[in-house]
Amino acid sequence: MNSARLVRAAVAAVLAATLLTACSSGGDSDAVPRDWIRKTYTATGSDWLDPDSTPSQVAQAIHSKRKGLDRASGDRKEFLRYGDDMVTVSPYRSGSLIEIEDYRNGYHRHQRYLSYWPNPDSSSFRGGGPGEGK
Numbered sequence: 001m002n003s004a005r006l007v008r009a010a011v012a013a014v015l016a017a018t019l020l021t022a023c024s025s026g027g028d029s030d031a032v033p034r035d036w037i038r039k040t041y042t043a044t045g046s047d048w049l050d051p052d053s054t055p056s057q058v059a060q061a062i063h064s065k066r067k068g069l070d071r072a073s074g075d076r077k078e079f080l081r082y083g084d085d086m087v088t089v090s091p092y093r094s095g096s097l098i099e100i101e102d103y104r105n106g107y108h109r110h111q112r113y114l115s116y117w118p119n120p121d122s123s124s125f126r127g128g129g130p131g132e133g134k
Contacts, residue, residue, distance in 0.1 A: 030083040051095040074113030
């Protein structure tokens with residue numbers, strides 16, 4: 001009787017661990033590589049700086065670290081779309097300024113350059129974050 005309880009407890013623990021792993025790992029594949037950006041660039045409040053590289057170079061480095069869902073450019077700025085967020089890389093002095101913001105806010109702020117990206121206010125928009133399509 002004791003061994004049957006032990007087997008049931010072990011099976012329950014394995015199932016719980018499997019479910020937790022499945023639920024927690026799905027959202028990272030389309031997320032902004034925030035930790036990498038924090039480690040790689042110089043923080044300035046809520047943004048980051050690269051003092052030497054162009055916006056195109058910085059956007060390519062970020063995109064190489066984790067491929068975004070889409071990429072656009074305009075007015076010397078680069079835009080990377082990641083699920084519910086976006087990264088804007090703008091010229092700043094001799095380098096670049098990196099901003100991470102909510103997709104909806106960023107889209108409205110820069111929509112003249114993002115003409116083919118989905119409008120977050122449309123009924124067909126499905127973010128791309130955890131739980132998308134469910």
